Amino acid sequence: xxxxxxxxxxxxxxxxxxxxxxxxxxxxxxxxxxxxxxxxxxxxxxxxxxxxxxxxxxxxxxxxxxxxxxxxxxxxxxxxxxxxxxxxxxxxxxxxxxxxxxxxxxxxxxxxxxxxxxxxxxxxxxxxxxxxxxxxxxxxxxxxxxxxxxxxxxxxxxxxxxxxxxxxxxxxxxxxxxxxxxxxxxxxxxxxxxxxxxxxxxxxxxxxxxxxxxxxxxxxxxx
Amino acid sequence: xxxxxxxxxxxxxxxxxxxxxxxxxxxxxxxxxxxxxxxxxxxxxxxxxxxxxxxxxxxxxxxxxxxxxxxxxxxxxxxxxxxxxxxxxxxxxxxxxxxxxxxxxxxxxxxxxxxxxxxxxxxxxxxxxxxxxxxxxxxxxxxxxxxxxxxxxxxxxxxxxxxxxxxxxxxxxxxxxxxxxxxxxxxxxxxxxxxxxxxxxxxxxxxxxxxxxxxxxxxxxxxxxxxxxxxxxxxxxxxxxxxxxxxxxxxxxxxxxxxxxxxxxxxxxxxxxxxxxxxxxxxxxxxxxxxxxxxxxxxxxxx
Numbered sequence: 102x103x104x105x106x107x108x109x110x111x112x113x114x115x116x117x118x119x120x121x122x123x124x125x126x127x128x129x130x131x132x133x134x135x136x137x138x139x140x141x142x143x144x145x146x147x148x149x150x151x152x153x154x155x156x157x158x159x160x161x162x163x164x165x166x167x168x169x170x171x172x173x174x175x176x177x178x179x180x181x182x183x184x185x186x187x188x189x190x191x192x193x194x195x196x197x198x199x200x201x202x203x204x205x206x207x208x209x210x211x212x213x214x215x216x217x218x219x220x221x222x223x224x225x226x227x228x229x230x231x232x233x234x235x236x237x238x239x240x241x242x243x244x245x246x247x248x249x250x251x252x253x254x255x256x257x258x259x260x261x262x263x264x265x266x267x268x269x270x271x272x273x274x275x276x277x278x279x280x281x282x283x284x285x286x287x288x289x290x291x292x293x294x295x296x297x298x299x300x301x302x303x304x305x306x307x308x309x310x311x312x313x314x315x316x317x318x319x320x321x322x323x324x
Numbered sequence: 325x326x327x328x329x330x331x332x333x334x335x336x337x338x339x340x341x342x343x344x345x346x347x348x349x350x351x352x353x354x355x356x357x358x359x360x361x362x363x364x365x366x367x368x369x370x371x372x373x374x375x376x377x378x379x380x381x382x383x384x385x386x387x388x389x390x391x392x393x394x395x396x397x398x399x400x401x402x403x404x405x406x407x408x409x410x411x412x413x414x415x416x417x418x419x420x421x422x423x424x425x426x427x428x429x430x431x432x433x434x435x436x437x438x439x440x441x442x443x444x445x446x447x448x449x450x451x452x453x454x455x456x457x458x459x460x461x462x463x464x465x466x467x468x469x470x471x472x473x474x475x476x477x478x479x480x481x482x483x484x485x486x487x488x489x490x491x492x493x494x495x496x497x498x499x500x501x502x503x504x505x506x507x508x509x510x511x512x513x514x515x516x517x518x519x520x521x522x523x524x525x526x527x528x529x530x531x532x533x534x535x536x537x538x539x540x541x542x543x544x545x546x547x548x549x550x551x552x553x554x555x556x557x558x559x560x561x562x563x564x565x566x567x568x569x570x571x572x573x574x575x576x577x578x579x580x581x582x583x584x585x586x587x588x589x590x591x592x593x594x595x596x597x598x599x600x601x602x603x604x605x606x607x608x609x610x611x612x613x614x615x616x617x618x619x620x621x622x623x624x625x626x627x
Contacts, residue, residue, distance in 0.1 A: 218432035223394050224489075225435075226420040227427035228447030228496060235421075238446075242437045 106295070108275060109283040110302055116191060116279055117260035120198035124259075125252060128206035132251070133236065135207065136214040154204040158264020165197060165269040193270035194277055198259035206255035213247020214240060250317035257310040261303065343406025345369045345532030346500060350400040352383070352390045362398075363387055363556045368549075369532060373523070375543045375564060376536045378553030384536045387553070388502050391534060392427050393420040404500045405532075426493030426501040426531075430508050433489035434477035440464070440488050441473040447496040463491040466528075467521065483507075483514040490522065494529055501526065501533040507542070519545045540568045574603040574620055 131150060135143065153161050169176045170188045179185040187193050217240050225239035241248065263281040270277040272286055280299040287295035346369040353362040363383030367374060376384040390397045399412040404425065409418045434443050441455035444463060452459070455473070464470045467487045477485060486506050493501055503522075507515045523546055526533050535546055543550055547564040560567055578599025584592045601608065601618060610616050 220429040220432035221435060223389075223392070223429065224427055224433065224492075225446075226394065227392055227423075227425060227502075228492070229421050229424075231419075231421050239435065243435070245437075 105275070106298065109278050109280045109299060112191065112194075112278070113260050113280040116194045116198055117256055119195045120202055120259040121252065121256050123195065124199045124202050124206060124255060128203055128251070128255065129210055129248060131203075132207045132210035132248075133214050133240070136211050150207050151204050153200050154208075158201070158262075159268055161200060162197065162265035162268025165193070165200065165265060169193070169196060169269070188269060189271040189273060189277060191270070191277055194262075194266050194279055197265040197269050198262045201262050201265060202255040202259040205258050206251050209251035209254055210244075210248045213244040213251065216247070217243040246317045250314045253310050253314050253317065257307060260306060342371075343403075345371050345405055346374065346391075346534065347403045348391060348401065350387060350390050350402070351398040352386050352395065353398055354386060354395065361386070361556065363390075363553075365390075365551070365553070365558045366561075367391075367534075367551055367558070368561070369534070370549075371532055372548030373526065373532070373546050374534045375547035375550045376534060376553060377538065377540075377543045377547075377550050377564075377568075379538055381555075382553035383556045384538075384553050385504050388504050388534060388536050391500075392425055392502050393418065393423050394427075407499070424496070424499045426496070426498035428486065428489045428493055428501070428503045428506045430505045433506070434480075434485055434492075436477050438477075439473070440469060440475050440477070440480070443477065443488055444469075444492045444495055446492055459495050460491075463495055467491050467525065481514075482510045483518055486510070486518060487521065490525065494525070494531065497529075498531060501531050503533060503535045505536050505538070508537075508539075515539075515542070516545075522546065544568055572604050574601065574607070574618065576601050576618075 131146070135147060135150075156164075166173060166188065168174050169179075171177070171180060171186055176187055179187065187196065221239055221243055222235060225235045230238060260279075261281055262279075263285070266277070266279060267282060267285075270279075272278050272282040278286065280303055284296045284299045284303075287293070287299070346367060348365065348367040350365045350367075351362065352365070353360045355361055361383070363386050365383065365387045367376075367387070376387060378384055386395070389395045391402055393409065396417070397410065397412070401411040401413070402409045404423075408414070408416050409423055409425075410416060435446065438446065439455075441460055441464065445453050445455055445457060445460045448454075448457065448459070454460070461470070464473055467490065469484070469487055469491060472480065472484060472488075477488070480488065489506070506522075507518050510518065519542060522533075535542075537543055537546075544564050550560075550562065550564040550567050551558050552560040552567060576596075576599065578596030581595040581597040584594040586592050601616070603618065607618060608616060
């Protein structure tokens with residue numbers, strides 16, 4: 102395989118893994134918040150987290166440009182303060198992947214955390230665990246299967262991201278052409294063989310993801 | 325343990341009288357305002373075991389959780405061995421993880437992702453937290469769990485699980501142990517044994533305990549003191565024996581005056597001559613016309 106052939110594969114893996122690293126702590130924290138806390142505005146947080154799942158990807162992409170673009174609400178400030186330009190960079194692809202991976206991560210991890218019997222946490226607290234230690238020594242180990250399944254699904258969603266990435270990161274060969282973008286570009290150019298390469302890679306990844314997620318399906322926590 | 329809470333006198337002071345194990349006055353409410361369930365409780369225990377007794381829904385568990393610091397009361401105070409853990413007037417609130425108050429629930433008492441020894445070692449500070457630490461081994465030995473050290477919780481019987489939970493609570497040397505109907509899902513014989521083990525272990529370690537139950541036998545066997553709960557209030561307090569009637573056998577003996585006569589439904593009747601009945605005195609007071617009639621009932625059992 103030539104460098105221009107492998108580039109989209111490597112780029113996609115890097116983008117998806119980086120997105121996963123960024124979105125995992127945020128998503129798990131949100132899942133915990135929604136699973137264990139009752140606070141004003143909880144329903145609103147639920148809705149905002151779910152939004153990227155419901156919105157058309159191109160709309161998500163448009164919002165990202167409006168917020169993080171060169172003249173966007175945050176993008177303008179980032180440029181003025183640090184000279185940072187996010188639009189049409191691999192970082193933009195990471196941000197787009199994060200946004201679309203968040204809902205599936207939160208919505209899969211939340212029931213796993215909800216399923217942890219409150220008694221376990223009560224016992225943990227009585228044994229001297231402060232809130233953060235309680236989460237890492239009791240809640241997460243008791244829910245790890247569901248949380249791991251959520252991470253795997255989030256990764257799959259991140260690596261397959263197309264619409265928002267196209268809007269926000271563009272399709273710049275050798276820079277932001279992730280596999281899904283490359284499939285579309287190659288197909289449009291009539292290069293079906295090239296498209297088929299990435300179709301195969303993405304299909305294989307998806308197959309593995311489905312198998313792993315199924316094996317991780319949470320079991321009943323025994324007494 | 326690691327941190328010392330507000331007002332700690334630093335252990336038993338030789339010159340002072342020993343503070344009572346527990347003094348508490350609590351107002352607890354849960355649920356939304358308007359439809360909230362509220363409990364008012366007054367508890368006191370010098371040493372030994374305090375039983376919170378009453379029907380389910382009377383507020384026993386809620387009170388226990390408030391003592392543990394797992395939920396915050398509306399007002400009141402909690403003092404354990406002379407140390408104030410909560411006082412609404414003085415704005416003192418020691419969080420659960422600094423109370424050194426053990427807790428054993430009825431269900432889900434063990435961490436399913438750890439084996440028995442690791443469960444017992446769970447609460448030890450990091451430096452001592454080893455499956456083979458001397459304290460862990462001593463407690464496993466003491467509670468007859470040494471052979472089960474490597475077992476997973478889901479492979480244990482209900483009684484074994486609760487003994488592990490007890491060992492795990494004791495390993496960190498709590499000031500007070502709270503038990504929320506810990507033996508409620510265990511069969512009768514197992515329960516009697518566990519009661520005995522619990523009482524002995526608590527006495528040996530000198531750890532006071534609060535025990536929630538709705539079983540009078542359990543209350544009598546375990547309690548030094550009993551508080552009765554009814555619909556969100558503590559109604560009575562005192563020695564369990566003065567508040568609960570112990571079950572007594574009723575013995576009927578005599579000379580058979582003939583063969584037993586079969587009745588319907590698998591029942592039978594036999595006439596006795598020179599019969600005597602031995603029973604609690606109040607059951608034998610003759611009624612109208614000097615008649616004595618005892619209505620004895622067998623317990624439901626399997627055929």
